[in-house]
Amino acid sequence: MTTQNHFVIGASAAIAQSFIDRLHHQDPSSHVYTISQQNIEAHHNNRTHIVSEHNEDSIAHTVEMLKTPLQSAATITIFNGQLHNQEFTPEKRLEDISEGYFDWIFKANTLTPILWLKMLAPHLSKIRHPCVVTCLSARVASINENELGGWYCYRASKAALNMMFKTASIEYKRRAKTTKLVLFHPGTTDSPLSKPFQKNVPQGKLFTPEFVAERLYDLIQTRVIDGQLDYIDWQGQTISW
Template sequence: MSFLDGNAITSLTSEGAENSSIINTLVIGASRGIGLGFVEKLLLDNRITKVYATYRDSESASGLFALLDAYPNKLTCFAVDIIDEEQIAKCVEKIRTDTDKLHFAINCVGILHDRNLQPEKSLRQINVENLTRYFQVNSIASVLLAKHLQPLFKHKENSVFATISAKVGSIGDNQSGGWYGYRASKAALNMLMRNVSIEYGRSCPKAIVVTLHPGTTDTNLSQPFQKNVPPEKLFSVERTVNQLFSVIEKLQATDTGQFFSWDGSKLPW
C-alpha cells in the first residue's frame, strides 16, 4: 500500500478520457542534509507530480535553490521557521491554493547542537533555555505541522506523513543516558506523532503516520559525533534517503503510529 499506488484520477484530454496520476509531496526542512536528499530523489522520480519544500535560512539553501532553477515547474519552495505556527499556517494556505491534497510529507527538521547548544553529558549542564529549544524544534514543530496539514490528508488516496526521529529517543533502548534534551525531545516527538496517528485514523483514514530513525548520516547534525562511528555505520545522505524511502514505500495501513529504523525494523518506545 504505497502512496505511489492508487492515486489515479480521470482527466480529459484532446484525445478523450485517460487515467493520469497526480502525486503531491512536501519536504519540510529541505535546505540541506536528509531533507535536501529527499527533494532530489522526489524530483528525479517521474511518478511524482509536485514537490513542495520548506527552508528556514536562504543563506544555507543554495542547493535547494539550484534545484528550483532546474525544476521550476515541479518544485515550489517556501521560507518557513517551523517553530512559528503563523508561518506554518501561511505556508499550508499557499499550498492549498495550488492543491487540495498531499500524498506524502516528511519533516526532516531537527536540532542536536548549535553555537550555544550542545547535548548534555550530565545534569550539571542542563538549563531551561536549551531544553526549551530542543522541544520547540524536535517535538512541538511536528505536531503543529500535523495540525495545519490535516486538511490536505483528508482524501481517499493512500498517503504518508513521516517525521525523522532518532533511536536515542527510544526509552526502552536507552542504556547509556546523557543527551537529556535531545533524547527527551525525540521521545516526546514519538508520543505526539503516535497521538496524531490515532486522530488521523479517524479524520484521514488513508494516511499512515510514522516516525523514522535514519541511522547516523554524514550531515552537519552528526559531524561532531562521528569519531567513534564505524565507517560502515556512517551513511551518506543518498544512502539514508534511499533506505528510508524503501521503508516508506512498504508501509501498510497497520503500520500507522509506529517507529521504524532505516532497515525497516520496528523500534521500542
C-alpha cells in the same frame, strides 16, 4: 492521471536535499514542494519552494497557501530537528542540563513537527488516496533501549515527538483515514548535525545522505495504510518505544 505532489519540510537539511533528488529521480512527472526558513537553490523544474518560519502563524499561512496541491499529496516528509548549535551541546551529566537548551531543542524537535501535523490534518482528511507523512525521529528516543544515558534534552525531545505522533495517529485514524504516519530513524548520517560526534561511530555505520534518502524513499513505498504509527529505523525494523 493526476500528478502526485510531494512535500519536503525542513528542506535545507542534508538528508532532505538528497531526498528531494530521489523524489525527482524516481518520479520525474511529480511536483515537489520544498519548505524551509531560507531560500534554497532548485535543480529541477517540477519544484516550488516556500519560505516559512518555525512558528504557528507562519506554518498556518504556508499550509493555507498549499491547500490545493495538498489534495494530491502522496508524501509529506518533515526533516526539522536540532541537536546542537554554537551555544548548546548535548549533556553528559545532570549538571549540564539548562533551561535554555531545553526550550530551544523542544521547540525544534517536538513543537515544530506537531504544529505541521496540526495544520495539515483538516486538509489530509479530505483526500481519498494514500498519503504517507514521515517525520525524522531517533533511536535514542527509545526509553527501553537507553543504556548509555546522557543527552537528556535531545532524548526527551524526540521521545516527546514520538508520543505526540502516537497520539496524533489515533486521531488521524478517525479524521484522515488514508494517511499513514511514520517516525524514521536515519542512523548516524554524515551531516552538520552529527559532525561533532562522528569519531565514535563504528566503521560502516556513518551513512551518506544519499544512502539514507534512498532507504527512506523505499520504506515509504512499502508502508501500509492501517491507522497505526510506524517507528522504524533505516533498515525498516521496528524500534522499541
